[in-house]
Amino acid sequence: MSARQRYxxxxxxxxxxxxxxxxxxxxxxxxxxxxxxxxxxxxxxxxALALDDVLALFRKHRVTGILATSRPNIGTxxxxxxxxQGMAEGLWVVPFIRPYRIRADIGSWFNDPSIYDLVxxxxxxxxxxxxxxxxxxxxxxATDWVRKVVDFxxxxxxxxxxxxxxxxxxxxxxxxxxxRIIWAHTGFSLAPERVAALLDQHPALWGELSxxxxxxxxxxKLTPAWRALFERYPDRFLIxxxxxxxxxxxxYGDIMAGYRGWLVQLPPEIAAKIAHGNAxxxxxxxxPAVR
Ligand SMILES: [Zn+2]
Numbered sequence: 001m002s003a004r005q006r007y008x009x010x011x012x013x014x015x016x017x018x019x020x021x022x023x024x025x026x027x028x029x030x031x032x033x034x035x036x037x038x039x040x041x042x043x044x045x046x047x048a049l050a051l052d053d054v055l056a057l058f059r060k061h062r063v064t065g066i067l068a069t070s071r072p073n074i075g076t077x078x079x080x081x082x083x084x085q086g087m088a089e090g091l092w093v094v095p096f097i098r099p100y101r102i103r104a105d106i107g108s109w110f111n112d113p114s115i116y117d118l119v120x121x122x123x124x125x126x127x128x129x130x131x132x133x134x135x136x137x138x139x140x141x142a143t144d145w146v147r148k149v150v151d152f153x154x155x156x157x158x159x160x161x162x163x164x165x166x167x168x169x170x171x172x173x174x175x176x177x178x179x180r181i182i183w184a185h186t187g188f189s190l191a192p193e194r195v196a197a198l199l200d201q202h203p204a205l206w207g208e209l210s211x212x213x214x215x216x217x218x219x220x221k222l223t224p225a226w227r228a229l230f231e232r233y234p235d236r237f238l239i240x241x242x243x244x245x246x247x248x249x250x251x252y253g254d255i256m257a258g259y260r261g262w263l264v265q266l267p268p269e270i271a272a273k274i275a276h277g278n279a280x281x282x283x284x285x286x287x288p289a290v291r
Contacts, residue, residue: 031260032271035065035092035279038133038161038184038210038240041075044103048246051078055088057249061256065092065279067161067182067240069133071100073122080127094283096130096161097122099149106135110146119149123156126290129283132161133184141171150175157288161208166190166198173202180204182238182282189213192225199233206282209274210242210255215262222265234270238279 041047041054049057058066070076076095083093099115100106109115119131131153136146141164153160154176162172163184172181186207187195192214199205209215215226222230230237239259243249263271 031062032263032275033062033064034239034256034259035067035276036063036241037067037182037238037279038208038242039066039068040098040133040243041068041070041079042244043070043072043075043078047075047078048243048249051082051087054079054249055082055091057252058088058091061253063256064090065094065276065283067094067096067130067279069096069098069161071098071103071105073098077125092280092283094129094279095127095287096132096159097128099131099134109134110136110140110143113145116145116148116152119152123152123158124290127287128158129287130159130161130180130182132159132182133163134161136162136164136168136172138165138167139171141168141175146172147175150179153180154178156291159282166194169198169202169205173205177202178204180282182206182208184208184240184242185210186212186237192229196229196232199236206236206238206278208238208240209259210240220261222262227266230266230270230274234273235278235281237274238282239274 036058047054066079068076068079076098079088079093080095082088083091097119099109099119101118105112105115122128131149150160150172152158159180159182160172161182161184162169164172166187169181169183172179181202181204183205186209188211195207199207214223217223241248241252241255243252248255259275263275266274
């Protein structure tokens with residue numbers, strides 16, 4: 001063996017050694033698994049990211065389940081289709097019917113009979129777990145069409161995903177006390193004691209925490225008020241990305257890192273419930289059968 005050959009063998013062995021040896025402290029523990037309970041894969045007329053890129057993003061950030069919605073519902077069909085075709089292994093897709101065709105429906109759906117028809121038509125496709133996200137402010141929730149949607153979800157064992165203020169949540173509960181409501185954004189900045197009062201009033205209310213203010217202080221530390229809420233109601237909170245605009249897709253990793261930053265400050269069993277356990281319990285079993 002020439003010196004040159006000896007050198008080559010040595011270099012190869014050194015390279016193999018470097019590849020095989022990873023110091024234990026470099027191997028980070030897996031980040032906590034997350035169920036994204038507020039996802040929009042809008043398709044107007046094209047999605048912000050291709051389906052493959054979205055699925056890669058979920059894998060990269062250990063998002064193992066999604067509450068999938070889209071305006072119009074075609075984006076949700078694509079996510080459900082990806083799962084059916086084996087493109088989304090390890091991802092649990094929980095589709096909700098979005099009661100919107102175009103963005104302007106946000107401001108009028110609650111008085112629009114054609115939206116009720118849309119919900120009924122979409123439901124017939126099967127596989128849905130709920131209706132939402134929809135928007136309601138105050139008395140806008142008090143219409144017959146909203147009551148019909150609420151009753152429809154109760155009859156068919158579906159959930160609601162409501163972006164609603166305190167008054168609108170109370171009206172939704174009043175429409176049908178058996179309604180199961182995911183409260184998108186959990187009132188944004190509503191005082192924690194008012195959030196607690198609603199959770200006490202309606203046992204089938206879950207707070208989703210995207211854009212929710214006050215959870216951490218300026219330094220990223222959990223505030224005492226929210227730590228107390230999570231400890232008192234560990235089964236009642238969910239987290240989500242709310243990818244309502246393209247910018248939210250671009251910052252998807254930061255959003256998930258933000259959640260993990262305060263989840264790690266909670267007792268592990270509570271963190272696991274909020275990160276994914278509560279969603280898994282809420283959507284346990286197959287989608288309600290179409291009747
Ligand atoms: Zn949203």
